[in-house]
Structures are given as C-alpha cells and as structure tokens.
Amino acid sequence: MTSVPLDTFRAELERLRGDAESALTAATDAAALEAARIEFLGAKSGRLKSVQKSLGGLAPADKPDGGRHFNDAKNAITACFEVAQTRIATAATGRATTAIDVTLPTEPIRLGHLHPITRTIRRVQEIMGRLGFESVDGPEVEDQWHNFEALAIPAEHPARDPLDNFYLAVAQGNDPLLLRSQTSTVQIRVMENREPPLRIVSLGRVYRPDTADATHYPMFHQVEGLLVEPGTTMAHLKSVLRMFASSFLGGDVKVRFRPSFFPFTEPSVEVDMEWGGRWVEMGGAGMVDPAVLEAVGYDPDAVSGFAFGLGVERIAARRYGVDDIRDFYRNDARFLRQF
Numbered sequence: 001m002t003s004v005p006l007d008t009f010r011a012e013l014e015r016l017r018g019d020a021e022s023a024l025t026a027a028t029d030a031a032a033l034e035a036a037r038i039e040f041l042g043a044k045s046g047r048l049k050s051v052q053k054s055l056g057g058l059a060p061a062d063k064p065d066g067g068r069h070f071n072d073a074k075n076a077i078t079a080c081f082e083v084a085q086t087r088i089a090t091a092a093t094g095r096a097t098t099a100i101d102v103t104l105p106t107e108p109i110r111l112g113h114l115h116p117i118t119r120t121i122r123r124v125q126e127i128m129g130r131l132g133f134e135s136v137d138g139p140e141v142e143d144q145w146h147n148f149e150a151l152a153i154p155a156e157h158p159a160r161d162p163l164d165n166f167y168l169a170v171a172q173g174n175d176p177l178l179l180r181s182q183t184s185t186v187q188i189r190v191m192e193n194r195e196p197p198l199r200i201v202s203l204g205r206v207y208r209p210d211t212a213d214a215t216h217y218p219m220f221h222q223v224e225g226l227l228v229e230p231g232t233t234m235a236h237l238k239s240v241l242r243m244f245a246s247s248f249l250g251g252d253v254k255v256r257f258r259p260s261f262f263p264f265t266e267p268s269v270e271v272d273m274e275w276g277g278r279w280v281e282m283g284g285a286g287m288v289d290p291a292v293l294e295a296v297g298y299d300p301d302a303v304s305g306f307a308f309g310l311g312v313e314r315i316a317a318r319r320y321g322v323d324d325i326r327d328f329y330r331n332d333a334r335f336l337r338q339f
C-alpha cells in the first residue's frame, strides 16, 4: 500500500485551516458559529476529524511531522473558534452593557418645587401662625352680602360697579354672585360663625377686571388678617405688621401708615414697608368699623379689632426681586426654576 506523501497531507491541512478560519471569522451570530464548529471541529464527522484519520496513511517516518502539523492546525482553528465565540457573545450583550455603564455621567435628576406664590403663601401662614393667627379659607365665588354689604359697601357704592367686578350669570335671590374682589369676605364669614377673641389669617385668590401689566393681573392673591379682642388698638396693628414684615423680608423692616379710606375700617390706612432703602405700598388696613362688628352680631362697645389686607404678589415680588408680576403666571420654567 503506497503511503500518502507528507506534502499532500500538509496541503490538505492548510486548505482546511484556511476554510475554517474564514468561516469562523465570517460568522456573525451563534447559529453560524455553531454550524462552522460542527463542520470543522465536529467530533464525529468534522473535517478536522477526517484529516486526522488520514494521518494513519502517512509513511511511518513522516508520522511525527504529520502529527505536529496536525496539532498546530487544530490549535489554530480552536483558537480562532474561541475568538469568534467571544466576539459574538459580546455583540449580543453589547447593548445591555452600555445601558448600565456606571462610568457614564448621569442625566441630572430635576426635582420640581413649589411655585413662588405658593411658597410665599405658606411662609406667610407660618409667620402669622407664630403670632397666633389661625389660617382659614373662604370661597372664591361670593355673594354680595359677604363681598360688599356686611363690609359696609352699600348698593350705590362705586366698588360694586359691574366694570370693577366679575359678576356671574348665577344669582342668589335677586343678587348675582361674583368672583370675590377681596379676601375681606373671610372676615365676615369667620365673625358670623365664631365669637371673639379671634386671630385669623386668610390667603387666597381674588379677581378684578384689570388689564394685565407689570403690577396688575385680573387674578391675584391677598393675605387678609383679622384680630378681634377687647382693647385692640392701632399700635397692635402696626406691631403685628412690622413683626410680620421683618420676619418675611428679613432684617428690620419699617412700616408706615398713610391715612386712607375703606368702608369697613375706621380709621383706615395704606400700609407701606421700607426695605432695601425703598418704600413700597403693600396694602390696606385699619380698625374694624363698629358697623361691621354690628353686622356680624358683635358688641362694638365690648370688643375692637384690626384688619389688614396685603397683596401676595407684591410681597413675593419684593422678596424675590421680581419686577413684573405677570412672570408669576407665564409658566415659563426658566423663570420658575430660579426659586
């Protein structure tokens, strides 16, 4: 029996190695890789296996060389297979790996926060609470008794003009309801239901048909304060406002009263506050008019009280340095994020 020449054996081995390496390198998924593995490295009928069988056909003197060449080729193909296996496994999990790459900087987490007006309201409630004022609520849709009549604003008073109020097409008896134009309504609602002594503060929305500009808006917020106790004087009013303003704005805020008129207070004043070298009008105040105390069934000879009403937007604008109150309502996140 003529033996297989060593050169032929080696040439066969080289072709096999070339074929195996291109197949393994070209495999892009696990199925292709497995097909190539079976074709070349398969234990039963792989091409490497059949070349191994032909080792027996070499001349005895050629066998050691043939065996070495065979082992070299087998190791090379196995190594090539392992490289392809790693490559395909990495590609398969590649996406998941980048999604949890802990070395990447994260997206900043943006926490929301309260609107500056809400913040201001809560802060006012907190400061007034420390002074003993309980926070109460009142309805935004009011009747004329609470918005006007009980506050000594009679039917012919210009403050009741339809051009100055949002009357609704809904009536109670003959009187149309309206969106409250002031939070002084809450003074009446509380006094009607409770006996003195009283210390309340009420913060909420009020509505007036004003054209929006830097200092006006058809909807805005007021802080209403009311204290009714025997022996109350203007000095108490001024002290409370001054303590409030100093707490809220920080530092020693001066408060100035200018004579004014409100139908439901007597005497009445405009309240100015000085802060950062500037006087700013913050609202109105005064001693509760005896006519109002009578309207809610109190005895004006036994108790007296003071009331004040401040603009929430004004004090917020003052505190945060905002010069156009419309910015509070534009809902522009670039503005709101600053607070």
Ligand code: PHE
Pocket: 181, 182, 183, 184, 262, 265, 283, 284, 285, 286, 307, 308, 309, 310
């Ligand atoms: N309600 C008044 C206004 O809106 C302010 C005020 C409140 C004045 C309490 C005196 C007392 O202008």
